[in-house]
Amino acid sequence: MSFDYDLFVIGGGSGGVRAARVAAGETGAEVALAEEDRYGGTCVIRGCVPKKLMVFASEYADMVQDAQAYGWDVKPGAFDWDVFRGKLYAELDRLEGIYRNILKNNGVETFDQRARLVDAHTIELADGTRKTTKHVLIATGGRPVVPQFPGSELAITSNEIFHLDKLPGRILIVGGGYIASEFAGIMNGMGVQTTQFYRGAQILRGFDEEARGLICEEMRQNGIDVRLGTNVLEMTKDGDQIRVKATDGTEDRFDTVMFATGRTPNADDLGLDTIGVERGRKGEIIVDEYSQTAVPSIFAIGDVTDRVNLTPVAIREGMAFVETVFNGNPTPVDHDLIPTAIFTQPEFGTVGLSEEEAAAQEPVEVYATSFKPMQKAFAGGTQRVLMKLIVSQATRKVLGCHIVAPGAGEMIQLAGIAVKMGATKEDFDRTVAVHPVMAEELVTMRQPVRTA
Structure with missing residues (x-):
């Protein structure tokens, strides 16, 4: 045929x-x-x-x-x-x-x-x-989908956020994933009073716990009202605003409500x-x-x-x-060890296993350092960054690398090559540091901060 x-x-x-x-x-x-x-x-x-x-x-x-x-x-x-x-x-x-x-x-x-x-x-x-x-x-x-609840039709999603006629004075972003957390940073940076609800205990579920904790803390320091363990009960129109009743007993008014709770x-x-x-x-x-x-x-x-x-x-x-x-060469897709960047503020780059995932499968050493980066410290800033390696005790392979810092996405692309190649902690140690940059900490951490 x-x-x-x-x-x-x-x-x-x-x-x-x-x-x-x-x-x-x-x-x-x-x-x-x-x-x-x-x-x-x-x-x-x-x-x-x-x-x-x-x-x-x-x-x-x-x-x-x-x-x-x-x-x-x-x-x-x-x-x-x-x-x-x-x-x-x-x-x-x-x-x-x-x-x-x-x-x-x-x-x-x-x-x-x-x-x-x-x-x-x-x-x-x-x-x-x-x-x-x-x-x-x-x-x-x-x-993106918005769950059904009273007043859910008043919410927008990430599709509509790019098409706002004007920036809202106050926005509520519902969700704790990377889309919600990224847009909380964006809106806050653009001068919008920003609140983020997440029903769970910490944003960015599934990622490394220490990294998520630092990102949430920094977002709060930046002026975002992150309310964990909180969800929307109902929304009603109140003039030009939206009145939001929350599970934590509060009732607030916002100009825009964006849901980023799933696709x-x-x-x-x-x-x-x-x-x-x-x-x-x-x-x-x-x-x-x-x-x-x-x-x-x-x-x-x-x-x-x-x-x-x-x-x-x-x-x-x-x-x-x-x-x-079309080329007759059966090629499965390798979904293992995919480096990822999340453009929260601070930025997050990650590849491989979180500390929790790695520790659940084998004994590991954790190398981590958190510090004030030179550029921000000189300007009087209090922002902190995190560099973290998860290492197998048995094979010495680096099982995970997690970076919370400006430019983390650029860094993790390169660290991802090493992790994908199966680099060991000693391979990282043998690499001479580039000084003075934040990423040099990845190759100068000599002692584990803990084992798990």
Whole structure:
């Protein structure tokens, strides 16, 4: 049987675009891609890229104070949301144009509409057109969800935070994950009075406890009202504001309430259930190590599979899919030891196991140091940073590296190479320190602070 295409990709985010481009451009496959919204997906349009630009914008508030301490005659000014937002939108438009051109230049046919599956080899577009394809790749990503409670419709999510007409005077951010914690820092830095509720005992659940503790403490020092063990009971409209009743017995008014309490895979209404593609408890598409679903011609990558929901992982999965299906070289995706940066303020970089995870599986040594960095200390700041290594007592391998510091994301990318290669504590010790930088502490810690 002949098909219209060798590959039809549903979803124009980072993973889908990469797979389409490589399959068409490097293997000569006939490829089509359908996207119902903007090209670039969550990361480029409503995630990491605009978020990081907002982080940059919010960090300038402190720089004026620091500059004065270093002898610069600079005066603080007000943050102009309109100026920043205009430039932000222009940058996102530019990036979307790049994504569209990448596909066009590699000969990928694109459809700016929703697509769903009719059977294992047939795609139906929103306008009723049907296309046949040998292989299907679903890369539809995920979306934020707000839990249902009285007044929940008054909340916004991370999707809408980039499109505020004006900055609120007071904002409540609900959630304790990295998205909630990052936006608490952003809003606070932009001059918004910021409160964060998290129902758990500490923010950033699942990460190293010592690191999470320091980040929360620093966020509070920066002026964010972080309220742990607290959740929203109900919300009501109160003039232009939102009245929020909380589980800790308080009642407050906010201009904006943003929920960042979870995301769900975009796998509904794709026709999957009728053709035998299995889905999990959260609605995610279940795949094997080669990203193949229960239907042999259908594959899925990225957040819609709810494996490791990170942009570079979706891209890796897309590349492995092409290698497996179009180059005949079965390539499973390695989800082990993925370095990650969280752009809280202070920034957090992490790779490998937390102290708690490592200690639960084998005896470990913990090397850690927390100190005031030179740049901030000179300016009279009280901010602290953390450098931490978790080491196996048996193999001496570094099982985890955790950095809480300005530029932690840049540092963890490089430390991640060493940890992925299986470096031992002695490999770190043999490396001469770069002085004076914060990261030199990673190679000068001689004595463990504790064993676990």
